Amino acid sequence: MHILILTQNYVPEPDPKMHILGKGLVKLGHKITIITGFPNYPYGKIYPGYRQRFWQREEIDGVGVIRLPLFPDRSRSVIKRSLNYLSFPLSASILGPFLCRQIDIMLVYHPPITLGIPAWIISYLHNIPFILEIQDMWPETLPATGMVSNQYILNRLKKLAMFTYSKASAITVISPGFKKNLESKGVPAKKIHIFYNWAYEGDFSTADPDIDFAKKIGLHKHFNILYAGNMGPAQGLHNVIESASLLTDIKDLQFVLIGSGIDYSNLEKEVKERKLKNVHFLPRLPIEVMPSIYAIVDVVMVHLTDDPIFEITIPGKTQSCLLSGHPIIVSVNGDAADLVVKAEAGIAVPAMNPSALASAVRKLHSMSPEERKKMGLAGRDFYFRNLSPEVQIKKYEQLFKEVINGKDISNRR
Known part of the structure; x- marks a missing residue:
């Protein structure tokens, strides 16, 4: 399989889950392409060694990476944070469909839920199914973290979330509570799969005290x-x-x-x-x-x-x-x-x-x-x-195969 992963953040940023997944799937014989932003999290500044441009290709541990421009930010400013969460989806919507070829399936790593827009566009243009992975439940988590309290914005994000859920062929969540939350919103239970996270560090041996x-x-x-x-x-x-x-x-x-x-x-x-x-x-x-x-x-x-x-x-x-x-x-x-x-x-x-x-x-x-x-x-x-990657990556592989074999394109049109 050629699997596209759409994620706003990626290594060397300190959320390595998608990289661990990508490396694991490469070892299982699959081709992996990542569409992501230029690294800036958690400092809100582009990392040394990177310079923003229309796109940049690199390979990390056998995983192909396409980086697209975004507005870097890590402040309390609602406007700046919104620009961060809107700029990468805009880049991915415009450039993403033309920078990847012969994709079989796409995994979309959320948050932010604004990735639902390029997810649908790429899915539609390439005629492929996508799976949505939910790490944070939007919009509920936004007022809880103090990020957004404006009810108009929250309502718009809720509609975007529901649109994205409807277009996804499957949804993975990190807890039983997330599954219940989606079911209460009318998402079919058979569409939702609980895949627990593994450790940020991947599997590691306990070290001797230094x-x-x-x-x-x-x-x-x-x-x-x-x-x-x-x-x-x-x-x-x-x-x-x-x-x-x-x-x-x-x-x-x-x-x-x-x-x-x-x-x-x-x-x-x-x-x-x-x-x-x-x-x-x-x-x-x-x-x-x-x-x-x-x-x-x-x-x-x-x-x-x-x-x-x-x-x-x-x-x-x-x-x-x-x-x-x-x-x-x-x-x-x-x-x-x-x-x-x-x-x-x-x-x-x-x-x-x-x-x-x-x-x-x-x-x-x-x-x-x-x-x-x-x-x-x-x-x-x-x-x-x-919970280890060895256990979970095989579950991802099986879900990808099931979605491809049973894909229904009509619900994404």
Whole structure:
């Protein structure tokens, strides 16, 4: 099969799922072409070594990549963020159909839902089916993250989402809650497939602790609770700082917050103002460094704010935490907590409840290393049996074949 993947972000940006999928499908004998933007996430600036032009072709690990221009942004400005989410779909709609040839099927990686426009255009002009992969439920997630609150815009995006669902031959979602959400909107259940995410880092072996590295980044001789990822309104990390203030009596304890985002500076400022010594910040690190980080921490954490949309969301870092070999504190309501509890890999606490989070920390701190290791190993075992790329990529391949063999072009006209 020649499979086209339409995604606004792609490696070297820090969302490698489509690259891991592409590499895996190449190994299975398929040809993969990616249509994506010039790399700019999460900094809002084009990466060094790239320069915007009408298009650029490259090959990464056997995967063909076509990069198209966009408006780079990572700010709180609704106008600038809208331009980011509209510019790449516009480029893909105009240039995409002419830059790919002899495609059998297309996978569309959403968000943003504005990719539904080039998805339909390319599908129509090339007479091919497309599968929509939903990582975030739009428009519901937009007000929850503080990105958009204008009801007119939300209603327009809802109509675009419904249009895209109707034109897709199949839809993959990352959680049972997403499936229920789509069914409540009238999307046929047989069209929806639950494909859990795998770890951002791909499969990795647990590394031996590097003491010198731990000393260098301030993690040596601490009981480290790690949060790694985006730091924005959706993550609600002020709750972690509040919890830290309840744990100052545990002298070796520290929360380690690694990442970037629009709340990073405010979080740092709050910690300094409250004179907390048990919250340690590090900037976003390359994904390939994360296994070394996991080797020198004791507990990993998944954290989102309290919003109904997040009850049906499983953040991608959940899988990384399962693979880390450490017990997990999951401060999220709903599907993510259910997954961790099912794996017997950690403790679930109500979202945005600092006292409950502090109690979970105390419980894990009081456990023996053997007890914590048992939890961590249970998480890794669950991951390899159910969530790893080796398991999931074969499911994608099978779905592609089923859609091609049973494709119905009429619903896309």
